[in-house]
Amino acid sequence: MVLTGTFKDLLSKRFGKKVRFDEPMARHTAFRIGGPADVLVSPETVDDIVDLLRILDGEKAGWFVMGGGANLLVRDGGIRGVVIAPSPGLSEIQVVEEKPERASLKAQSGAFLWDVSRFAAGRGFDGLAFAAGIPGTIGGAVMMNAGTAEGDMSGVLADLEIVCGPGERLSVDRKELEFAYRSLRLPPDAAGYEGRPGIVVSATLQLSRKKPEMIGREMDRQLAERKQRQPGGFSAGSFFRNPPDAPAAGELIDRAGLKGFTVGGAVVSQKHANFIINRKNASAGDVLVLMEIIRKRVNEASGVVLEPEVKVVGEPG
């Protein structure tokens, strides 16, 4: 996409400090990897998003929506067009219903899942303890159906508000959503750009009730387990999806003898083999070469083809 001066002026005039040009995506991903986005807009209201999609539709400009960047590998050439980042601007959390036996919350898509989980726990709203320690936003968590063996977003989501196509607002009930392991398919009328999904702007979560202390203890237990199992450092969490009817991806990578295997600045974690760590200024190229070596070696050792859970986006460097 060619960014004309007029287009830049139009965005600057409407969005002021909320728009940045040639923004390094490494600043916005948990991996700390990624070339520049032509434009990055951080909307602060739903109207900002509606206006932005109208402008982009009028200019025939491409866009990509991100959350906290916790599940993204942005290639070294960066992202052409406009990256829309509702976090941290769009992050309100509201109680919708509070009854002795149930409660519901509405969270805007830029709110951090971990904050929503703590907000719920503090009020005795149960059902989000699984989210303790999962990085990223509500928008990303919904679209990835984020979770653990203890639960996932499909267990609590009641409905979504979406901005789609050229800036239309749409409510989507959970009956219209197709959840699967670490994925969610929105109905066709909630489309965004070039067949991709529209932008989630808020989610209503249906929760049950429990004493805050009990939820707090459960969250502490899950956080402690996470600390014990998962490595620190810059990563995008589990790199590969766990394959069906086979041992977990980490187990397969370990069996292929790849713990500690390094390409450039990227290394397979010694603590959990399904984590690729950016140890020393890794490029996306390093991670992608390492990814292919892992896939080949695991396939040779176990006959399983691993598929990435991490979303790889952007242009090669």
Ligand SMILES: Cc1cc2nc3c(=O)[nH]c(=O)nc-3n(C[C@H](O)[C@H](O)[C@H](O)COP(=O)(O)OP(=O)(O)OC[C@H]3O[C@@H](n4cnc5c(N)ncnc54)[C@H](O)[C@@H]3O)c2cc1C
């Ligand atoms: C240390 C670590 C541990 C992790 N542990 C777990 C875990 O236990 N369980 C788990 O499930 N995941 C885990 N992850 C992965 C990650 O936290 C989740 O996938 C998370 O839900 C991603 O949210 P995000 O906001 O960062 O989304 P991003 O990574 O920014 O985006 C992910 C996808 O969602 C889309 N998206 C984001 N926001 C919106 C929106 N508003 N509207 C429409 N589409 C949107 C993006 O286009 C992209 O396709 C871990 C990651 C790290 C770094």
